[in-house]
Amino acid sequence: MRQIVAEPIADHVPPKDSTRRVALIGGTTTFEDCMVALRRLLYPRQLIQGPDIAEYECAFARLIGARYAYSFCHGRVGLYGLLRGLGIGPGDEVLLQVPTHIVVSNAIRFTGARPVYVDCRLDTYNMDLEQARQRTTPRTKALLLQHTFGLPADIDLALDLTRRNGLDLIEDCVHALGATYDGRPVGSFGRAAFFSTEETKTISTTMGGIVTTDDPALATRLQEFQRTCPPPPILQTASYLLKLMLYHGMTEPHAYRFCRPIYEFFGKHNPLPRPTTPEEVLGKRPAVYEQRLSNGQAALGLRQLRRLEANVAHRRSVATAYHKRLSEMGFRVPRCPAKADPAFVRYPVWVENPASTERAAIRFATLGMWFSSVLEEAHSPDCGAYEMGACPRAEEAVRHLVNLPTNPRVTAQDVEAIVSALVRAQAMDGGRRTLL
Ligand SMILES: Cc1ncc(COP(=O)(O)O)c(C=O)c1O
Secondary structure: OEOOOOOOOOOOOOOOOOOOOEOOOOOOOOHHHHHHHHHHHHOHHHOOOOOHHHHHHHHHHHHHOOOEEEEEOOHHHHHHHHHHHOOOOOOOEEEEEOOEEHHHHHHHHHOOOEEEEEOEOOOOOOEOHHHHHHOOOOOEEEEEEEOHHHOOOOHHHHHHHHHHHOOEEEEEOOOOOOOEEOOEEOOOOOOEEEEEOOOOOOOOOOOOEEEEEOOHHHHHHHHHHHHHOOOOOHHHHHHHHHHHHHHHHHOOHHHHHHHHHHHHHHHHHOOOOOOOOHHHHOOOOOOOOOOOOOHHHHHHHHHHHOOHHHHHHHHHHHHHHHHHHHHHOOOEOOOEOOOEEOOOOEEEEEOOOHHHHHHHHOOOEOOEOOOOOOEEOOOOHHHHOOOOOOOHHHHHHOOOEEEEEOOOOOOHHHHHHHHHHHHHHHHHOOOOOOOO
């Protein structure tokens, strides 16, 4: 293990600007992106279908260093198409880690295959690959390797395990767009990988996912699957672009102070589109599941891909600042595996009490709660056929994790304010801090 290495965001930290409050998400779009979205809405001829989709897919494949990329309405749908393209179905088993999101488990179960849960490590929150080896059976067909929070997993070990057992390695790069391992982008190591551009991820098209592979036969099957997916409805696409514009404005730190209470007031009744349906949280297949990405969203994804390097460099430097300050204060912070350059979509910290930590930080920032369940957002873990007790480290982690914002709007002053809030909360919660 080695420490995270990146330039600090600032040597000198000026006093905190009390008129700011940092959102967990946002800052990956620009005003010009919003103008592009607005033009697409006003002249909707190429809102759903058009040349931006192919251009976006080519740019994505180039960035990952893969030969093929196919876009979908969500990362989970890309994963579902990928599993089917690999011939995975009833009677097969797929290894995946917890914590993860219920929709990952759903994609496996919707093919008829059985998800086999593997515990996480507590230093990286990635899969315990030794336990994955022990849980491999003759029915195991694939290993889903999640790069949690954008911290690359131990890919060498995963490749060794999958080669020895004749399994397909699929990389879950949903948190890790822009991360590298051994100098190569994550997503370029396995048989295939999938990514998400949902609004909480490294770049945002409000919703969206993409699958990459080098395998021509698999690519043909993915292309066929994409062809069978209907294009998204015009009103849904319009609501995604409107949400992107709205979030761009609302998450600006001076505006966010006022917008967040309004958003909280509406709670679940707000009319904005949500990423996970009521059926999905119950582990059930929604009536509308498979769809393509719209041309309008692809145009916005393409623009953000061009700025990805600066976006990820910023996230790394914010993570470096958190790492330095929090480890000085004795918090349990993640460690960066050898050969890895993380993307840090969020920065995870282990605290005594996530709820009181969130309250202590609220004046300065909204903290994330990934993961608050072994299967995030699930109504209960058994909706994803998870048996309590199967992965005790993950079950403990979800009682202690909070995530700090790393998005392009986070400044050095924000980092200081957030760290001091964490220190205050921890002192109130008994002051027991653990350094790994
Ligand atoms: C680790 C992980 N994988 C996959 C997904 C699904 O991505 P999408 O929402 O694009 O389907 C999520 C959702 O947040 C996730 O956290």
